[in-house]
Amino acid sequence: MITVHHDLSVRDPEGFGAAFDAHYEEIRRYIGRRLDLDTAEDLAAETFLIAFRRRDRFEPGRGDLRPWLYGIATKLIGRHRRAERRRYQALAKIGPPPDDGHDQQVVDRVAAGVTVGRLSGALARLSQGERDVVLLIAYGGLSYEEIAQALGVAGGTVASRLSRARAKLRDSLGVEV
DSSP: OOOOOOOOOTTOGGGHHHHHHHHHHHHHHHHHHHSOHHHHHHHHHHHHHHHHHTGGGOOGGGOOHHHHHHHHHHHHHHHTHHHHHHHHHHHHHHOOOTTOOHHHHHHHHHOTTOOHHHHHHHHHTSOHHHHHHHHHHHTTOOOHHHHHHHHTOOHHHHHHHHHHHHHHHHHHHSSOO
16 A cells, blocks of 8 residues: 655646556556446546646645545546446346456455355445445555545544444345454
């Protein structure tokens, strides 16, 4: 996990290249895990385009760049939430495609031994806010504080969403998460 602080001021747009180099691949993988790899390329590029255009709004004193980028990406994913939900519903029925090891990594992290289909179905049944919190932890490795920053919510909201999501996943999967 790389922590990079960059001056994204309007006076130093060239500094943005270092931020792109440091975080693009991580953001692309996060989006790809939630949607699909083709969409991930487009949305990762759009994430950085939005960040570049809004770089004058980034305030390093309020937090690190990484959660800010995850927040932009998560909002873009929200626009594609129907596709995400369909993906998890489809995975619940058929399992992951043979060349997609990302869903298996989630299975390993969240509940060893649970099938991808059961996990995907359980994720599809979470609210968007609950799913965002779970997947920012599982895919992004963000802390509660970073998730709060990324989603623009209070830390208590992150904790309550995660608590509700864990209860729902526990009920759906029959395992402690």
